[in-house]
Amino acid sequence: MLVAGVDVGARNISVVVFRDDKVISSVLLTSGGEGTAASRVALAAALEKTGLEPTDLQAVVATGCGGESVTLAQRQSAEVVCQAKGAYFLFPSVRTVLNLGAESSRAIRVGDTGRVEAFAKNDKCAAGSGLFLETMAKVLEVPLEEMGELSLQAEGFEEVSGICAVFAESEVISHIHRGVPKDRILAGLHKAVVGRIQEVLAKVGVRKDVVVTGGVGRNRAIVKELADKIGQSIIVPPEPQLVGALGAALIARDLAAKSRQ
Amino acid sequence: MMDEFRQSRLNRHQAAIRWKEDNKSQVIGTLCCCVPEEIIHAAGMLPVRMLGAHEETTEADLHFPTNLCPYCKSTFDQALKGKYDYLDGLVVPNVCNMIKAMYGFSKLLLNIPFVYFLEVPQRLSPNGVSFFTEELVRFKESLEKFSGREITGEALRHSIKVYNDNRLLLKRVYELRRRSPPAVSGTEAQEIVISSMLMPKELHNWLLEQFLEWVQGRDDPPQAGVRLFLSASVLDDTDFVQLIEECGGNIVADDMPMGSRYFSGAVTQNRNPFQALADRYLNKVACPRKMLPDERMAFADRMMRGAKVQGAIIHNMRACDPHLYEYPLLKAKLESEGRPVLFFRGEETETERPQQKADIEAFIEMLGTQTE
Numbered sequence: 001m002l003v004a005g006v007d008v009g010a011r012n013i014s015v016v017v018f019r020d021d022k023v024i025s026s027v028l029l030t031s032g033g034e035g036t037a038a039s040r041v042a043l044a045a046a047l048e049k050t051g052l053e054p055t056d057l058q059a060v061v062a063t064g065c066g067g068e069s070v071t072l073a074q075r076q077s078a079e080v081v082c083q084a085k086g087a088y089f090l091f092p093s094v095r096t097v098l099n100l101g102a103e104s105s106r107a108i109r110v111g112d113t114g115r116v117e118a119f120a121k122n123d124k125c126a127a128g129s130g131l132f133l134e135t136m137a138k139v140l141e142v143p144l145e146e147m148g149e150l151s152l153q154a155e156g157f158e159e160v161s162g163i164c165a166v167f168a169e170s171e172v173i174s175h176i177h178r179g180v181p182k183d184r185i186l187a188g189l190h191k192a193v194v195g196r197i198q199e200v201l202a203k204v205g206v207r208k209d210v211v212v213t214g215g216v217g218r219n220r221a222i223v224k225e226l227a228d229k230i231g232q233s234i235i236v237p238p239e240p241q242l243v244g245a246l247g248a249a250l251i252a253r254d255l256a257a258k259s260r261q
Numbered sequence: 262m263m264d265e266f267r268q269s270r271l272n273r274h275q276a277a278i279r280w281k282e283d284n285k286s287q288v289i290g291t292l293c294c295c296v297p298e299e300i301i302h303a304a305g306m307l308p309v310r311m312l313g314a315h316e317e318t319t320e321a322d323l324h325f326p327t328n329l330c331p332y333c334k335s336t337f338d339q340a341l342k343g344k345y346d347y348l349d350g351l352v353v354p355n356v357c358n359m360i361k362a363m364y365g366f367s368k369l370l371l372n373i374p375f376v377y378f379l380e381v382p383q384r385l386s387p388n389g390v391s392f393f394t395e396e397l398v399r400f401k402e403s404l405e406k407f408s409g410r411e412i413t414g415e416a417l418r419h420s421i422k423v424y425n426d427n428r429l430l431l432k433r434v435y436e437l438r439r440r441s442p443p444a445v446s447g448t449e450a451q452e453i454v455i456s457s458m459l460m461p462k463e464l465h466n467w468l469l470e471q472f473l474e475w476v477q478g479r480d481d482p483p484q485a486g487v488r489l490f491l492s493a494s495v496l497d498d499t500d501f502v503q504l505i506e507e508c509g510g511n512i513v514a515d516d517m518p519m520g521s522r523y524f525s526g527a528v529t530q531n532r533n534p535f536q537a538l539a540d541r542y543l544n545k546v547a548c549p550r551k552m553l554p555d556e557r558m559a560f561a562d563r564m565m566r567g568a569k570v571q572g573a574i575i576h577n578m579r580a581c582d583p584h585l586y587e588y589p590l591l592k593a594k595l596e597s598e599g600r601p602v603l604f605f606r607g608e609e610t611e612t613e614r615p616q617q618k619a620d621i622e623a624f625i626e627m628l629g630t631q632t633e
Contacts, residue, residue, distance in 0.1 A: 065615075065619065076622075077626065078619070078622045078623030078626045078627070079619070079623065080623040080627070081623060081626050081627060115627070116623075116627040117601070117627075118601055119623060119624075119627070121620070
């Protein structure tokens with residue numbers, strides 16, 4: 001049985017191709033342009049590695065804020081459900097999923113069988129999201145992927161209020177003007193981001209194991225700070241941005257199995 | 262069949278103006294479900310609930326700070342723009358802080374001939390009921406003086422009967438909505454309740470009877486979905502309920518001032534009408550302004566009884582203090598009963614529909630997979 005899950009996020013498109021009980025291929029592309037064309041390109045890229053054709057797929061499920069643009073999909077599935085399914089497949093011990101994406105942060109309480117029990121997300125504010133970090137990386141002239149490592153080298157931190165993405169940006173700029181080392185600013189920035197994430201997490205409660213998914217999961221400083229704050233170790237899958245697509249692929253697998261019956 | 266109800270909301274201003282011309286009488290605006298409309302009806306006048314307009318406010322921004330109730334602000338904005346110029350009177354009850362403030366704003370800034378501040382006691386007690394009884398007599402006398410017409414006991418008893426008939430008919434609509442699968446959608450039920458706050462009651466009763474007959478043979482019943490309870494502070498149109506139902510939910514029970522709270526509890530007909538009205542509007546309208554959480558939770562229970570509710574959506578207007586204070590209690594109660602809760606903080610002009618839709622879809626998928 002060959003199926004695929006497609007996650008069209010605010011920043012990236014990810015595809016997971018699943019055969020029987022195994023992931024046989026996956027891709028992660030920066031989304032640009034119109035969603036329908038971009039998701040076709042991503043799906044074709046994922047299939048290219050396997051030598052299979054889109055017509056070989058028995059089911060495709062789409063998710064993410066741009067999920068509706070995936071015309072090949074038989075079904076749309078909610079992001080929180082896909083994140084929970086994907087994380088549970090990888091780590092059956094997961095009870096809390098923290099999906100830290102480009103546009104939003106979501107906390108998901110997962111039941112013993114992998115079902116979503118409750119979820120919450122950041123409230124009408126960009127601070128704490130991946131796109132916010134990206135903006136700050138530009139302001140600080142630090143490559144996005146190096147932000148975490150640089151921050152971990154800091155001795156101490158410089159306070160950033162983190163209440164508002166716009167105010168935080170002007171705070172950071174004033175720190176730069178005062179000659180504060182970048183690593184200290186980053187450390188302060190990451191603390192502020194973690195503060196926002198904790199607010200979301202508090203709405204569903206923390207139960208172990210905690211798994212972080214989404215692009216922000218690649219930032220080691222945020223994951224470490226968060227683990228310290230909640231007093232729990234945090235699991236980050238090797239490819240945290242693929243978890244949503246993996247969950248969508250698992251739903252596609254169930255869909256294909258049902259239509260076979 | 263639904264079109265007449267819907268049009269009565271969409272064309273509410275034109276309809277009220279036409280009613281005035283046809284009946285050579287007055288139209289009285291009301292705010293909140295604590296105003297005993299029966300007295301206005303018995304005076305031969307048309308009570309209409311003031312509604313917001315779901316467009317950016319401009320005029321009201323000059324007078325209101327940004328952190329106040331968006332519903333009151335939008336309603337007042339409409340009045341400042343002249344949309345409510347046909348109002349002969351306005352009854353402002355002593356309920357929440359913001360509605361109270363509407364009295365002063367209206368006196369100062371609007372040109373409404375009759376503005377009455379209705380003293381509704383905050384707390385319930387036998388003294389409160391007797392005070393409110395006297396207040397309703399004062400309200401009747403003020404209306405008489407304003408209109409130059411006497412409100413007879415006979416007219417008031419008749420109006421109470423017409424309103425009780427309406428309550429019974431609305432209750433039947435809600436019973437049909439509670440069926441499994443529902444025979445009436447949540448969107449339809451809310452449209453019907455809102456139209457009841459705008460239309461002459463006799464016409465509404467007649468239309469409801471037609472509707473109830475039509476429902477028996479309808480060939481397009483609502484699709485069965487995840488069964489939900491909706492608790493809201495102000496939802497003065499059907500957009501939000503429609504969004505939920507488009508995402509695969511069925512609103513099968515509610516707790517809303519522009520829903521069940523408007524018509525729950527009849528006025529006793531064989532007693533002094535003022536006492537009976539005071540009793541109904543104080544004791545039977547479960548409004549969070551009274552700060553009686555036990556009464557509110559019991560009301561929610563009564564609404565959900567037999568409705569096979571799987572989960573709840575709570576929609577509170579930003580800055581609606583009475584509802585927001587109560588929210589943690591209601592949430593804890595519902596969750597302790599195994600009913601997950603999805604919360605929204607609403608605006609009168611909603612710019613976050615796509616995000617709301619994503620959350621509702623996720624919530625419904627979550628509840629749906631749990632009951633598969």
